[in-house]
Amino acid sequence: MKNKSHTLRSIADTLHVSTATISNAFNRPDQLSKAKREEILAACQQLGYFGPNKAAQSLRRGRSGIIALVLADSIDYMVSDPVASSFIRGVSEILKTHKSHLLLFSGNSQSINSVIDFVDGFICYGMPRNPALLNELTVCQKKVITVDFALPERASIAVDNQQAAFEIAQRAIAPGDRVAIVGLRITHGDITSKVMDTPLVEVETSVAHQRYQGYLHALRNAGVELDESLIWNVPESSQAFAKIAALEILQEPQLPNTILCMSDLIGLSVLRELLSAGIKVPEQVKIVGFDGIEETKRHHPILTTVYQNSTEKGRIATRMFFSKKPESQVLDYEMFVGESC
Amino acid sequence: MKNKSHTLRSIADTLHVSTATISNAFNRPDQLSKAKREEILAACQQLGYFGPNKAAQSLRRGRSGIIALVLADSIDYMVSDPVASSFIRGVSEILKTHKSHLLLFSGNSQSINSVIDFVDGFICYGMPRNPALLNELTVCQKKVITVDFALPERASIAVDNQQAAFEIAQRAIAPGDRVAIVGLRITHGDITSKVMDTPLVEVETSVAHQRYQGYLHALRNAGVELDESLIWNVPESSQAFAKIAALEILQEPQLPNTILCMSDLIGLSVLRELLSAGIKVPEQVKIVGFDGIEETKRHHPILTTVYQNSTEKGRIATRMFFSKKPESQVLDYEMFVGESC
């Protein structure tokens, strides 16, 4: 019962067969008689040998059954974001059916090279915060699927953020409104602050860029002028960062009456601060969010938002990953009309 | 600029040096002159060779820099649980400082053998749902740290669940109370239901077992009789499963006036249903939770609960993983007195 580590070779020796036979017993049932196979498997079980070493197998075969999920940001942040969590759910659900495993990889890591040889490819959820990764992912030999942004020659899945943002803003805005925008990563800053002259993120396929364009379009459509001093950037979709923007909005000499928030977490945080300050929503200020997370329904007034099915997005991305010739897709979204506008 | 995949050997050839020299340039700076090293590194950069293949390296060296986090349950479920998410945060934070990567592994997988050769070890967060994994983890040659349960010969970190449950229950219960328990995985059932004669989970180091014992102790102490028909089991700490128990409680001919919930998510769900039914909390019914998640503070009345620092638990578990001679630890908890009892 000594748990000395066995190898294919050592097992072959003690069972007096060739290594190929052992290998076949585990990997290609059709290459040997059922009887022999079962005999071998039983003997291995007995000896405490649980199959070929995976590391060696992966070196030899060139695939490991591990796929990396490259998150936009650090793992610690992403894992507590409900939208990202839903996405991960979808991914892991499909991975399971392909007997593959999930390696979580941070979007602000130095380089994908530290894991590239371990994985069969990458699913990139959102544009990685470290731009160096973009190049690496573009030239990388392995399969890459992108989500919510695009890379040349790579299949991607995304919702039409611009159109969705346009529609939700259109619903919120009326002529004569004073509008504020609380943007998510629309600049490269990593603190909450007014945008003013800070250059905006330029990547056209980025979520931030597209939603922003959608908002502007709706504003133009309604003939509403946007006061440039009423645009904030929030670096992370979290209560803490959004709260700062909310408090600054409350300090404005002239309170806006419509606030376009680029995520629900931001929207909820703004909502909470306004309510605490005694502001009536939507009577005095209308608020809209983006994403459609569960928690919005547990608050009053219920946030009006764009619903996107993140879990399904995860499933689709993963299926694309496993399809031989993946094609980019656009995912549907829905307006979710709550009570906040 | 062709991106043909290079190897250590091919690079050595084109640079007219030996493979060892290239290897040393990347792995052991002290084994060759600084000048030569930089020259080589630059040339590699130029050629598009980013260092030794990690899969081969891992086969040769026997370590990969990947550690597996074995979750109690499926990844899709765990990732949306706020307590687990906090834990993962802590883990990934420390992993980063060790330049290691995180593989998420489901606790109801068949066997850890599918990844064992890829990883340097395991951190097990909660008792895996598939009991077969327990044996595997016990005999496994690699490093294993357990969290919230124990395995022979393995270091673990946990809070004293029994004592904490005792204290929170003690706070809630008064003589003459009619008490209900909504337990989390106290039986092996996978639907929400009354426990009645279903055998309880027997593993003494399990969270469920310990919290349950803590409750019973407090009941005895207060001289309160527990009506066996007022014990429910919930298979997952989620709103959906807990709601069922809450609705059944509301159907009881005689409503309990104290409900001990084994997690905050359960507690909040029960709270919500009681409030919807017009029950006053804590005047008519007292409720306590367990865990101390953020969301409890965003509801009224605020849930009284046990706070445990899950992020710190994750950090400690990971530091233990990297320590040469890890020793089991017990983590502190705090009573968080809200408004629900």
Added chain:
DNA sequence: CTGTTAGCGCCTTCAA
């Protein structure tokens, strides 16, 4: 159906 063999890409003595 079974056995032999040549690598997958690398690291690490060992000798020069």
Added chain:
DNA sequence: TTGAAGGCGCTAACAG
């Protein structure tokens, strides 16, 4: 400081 050689454990092609 560098080069040569022997595996790490396995699989796929081929021969029998």
